[in-house]
Amino acid sequence: MHLNTTAIVLAIRPHGEAGAIVRALTGEAGMLAGYVRGGRSRALRPVLQPGNVVLGGWRARTAEQLPALTVELAHSRAPMFREPLPAAAIEWATALTAAVLPEGQAYPQVHSALGGVLDAIEAAPAARGWAVALVRYELLVLAALGFGLDLTRCAATGTSDDLAFVSPKSGMAVSRAAATGYEARLLPLPHFVREGGAAEWTDILGGLKLTAHFLARDLLHGRAAEVLAARVRLVDRLMRAVA
Missing domain, CATH: 1.20.1440.120 (Recombination protein O, C-terminal domain)
Incomplete structure (x- = not known):
């Protein structure tokens, strides 16, 4: 998977010491999950809030693998x-x-x-x-x-x-x-x-x-x-x- 698109953040679940599994809704691919490294960090907590719009980049080598996800804030509803x-x-x-x-x-x-x-x-x-x-x-x-x-x-x-x-x-x-x-x-x-x-x-x-x-x-x-x-x-x- 290689996808770059805007998405609405739906849910965030802690994973590991500092990461997070994020589910976000895209227009063309539906709801997608991805692992955000450092997703619970001070820098990313304001970005990863339900309702926010982000520019997401999903990357995975196989269909079975949970994609790595990078996020950039596009619109905050904080x-x-x-x-x-x-x-x-x-x-x-x-x-x-x-x-x-x-x-x-x-x-x-x-x-x-x-x-x-x-x-x-x-x-x-x-x-x-x-x-x-x-x-x-x-x-x-x-x-x-x-x-x-x-x-x-x-x-x-x-x-x-x-x-x-x-x-x-x-x-x-x-x-x-x-x-x-x-x-x-x-x-x-x-x-x-x-x-x-x-x-x-x-x-x-x-x-x-x-x-x-x-x-x-x-x-x-x-x-x-x-x-x-x-x-x-x-x-x-x-x-x-x-x-």
């Missing part, structure tokens, strides 16, 4: 870690991506969407400005990995009108009329998820509840409790912020 909410959002978005994407498979839409979410977190003056984008990113990740929701028509009637809920079993939308008497068993389908646009906090929290169910069931079940813990921290902080 200032965002001074604020609890943006820090929790970056931590969750990057941890989710690192946990579920297979290595070495290109997902250009995921790469582009993750960059957009991180840009929104960086630019928005308040969490409501990026929380909608985060919900949409989670839905995109589910769809990219084969677990997309069918929100185009009602599972019971086939209608596309007044869709207000989602079946937690099938992942299909349910109309308000068909849901009568079963609302407590269904997940909310906020308007912005289907129609786009901005959203109020009630709908945003409903969207996060919707995606949480399918992420835990289909992508993170039984193998990434620490990743879900990052999401719990984010949602807790969001709920405290809007209380």
